[in-house]
Amino acid sequence: MSKTEDPQRNTLSEKAVHIGAGFVAKERPHVMAELSTLGPHLGRWDPSGVRVEVSVQNRGAKEQRVTLRTTLPGLNPVVAVADDMDLTRALNDAKRELIRQLEHQKSMREPMHNRRLRDKTIRHPSGTVQAEGTQRLS
Structure with a gap:
């Protein structure tokens, strides 16, 4: 079973999420x-190295600020912030920003470590590069 098919890897662990300032226990x-x-x-x-801290500032004010601070193995902390009057909307906006940053990190790192992706270019979309002076027989 690959990592993408593992159902445990696709669920967010209760231990990984830490509810911070501004929230009460019943909101967990x-x-x-x-x-x-x-x-x-x-x-x-690795799920044991993932930590997501959620906090809210200016609770009940006109512009509440939700902060998601994520610590991941091998990366600098990723912080996403969103402001909105509606707490749920602010939480969702911060979540979308965090996902955007994680996808950006993925796209920055993945091609460097995957030889097949690195070898595929516009000139050689199949990933097979011929040495100069040789001919491909079809």
């Missing part, structure tokens, strides 16, 4: 439900 199920879609995006890292 709601926060976990909103962040559940992060599971597939965080699944490529």
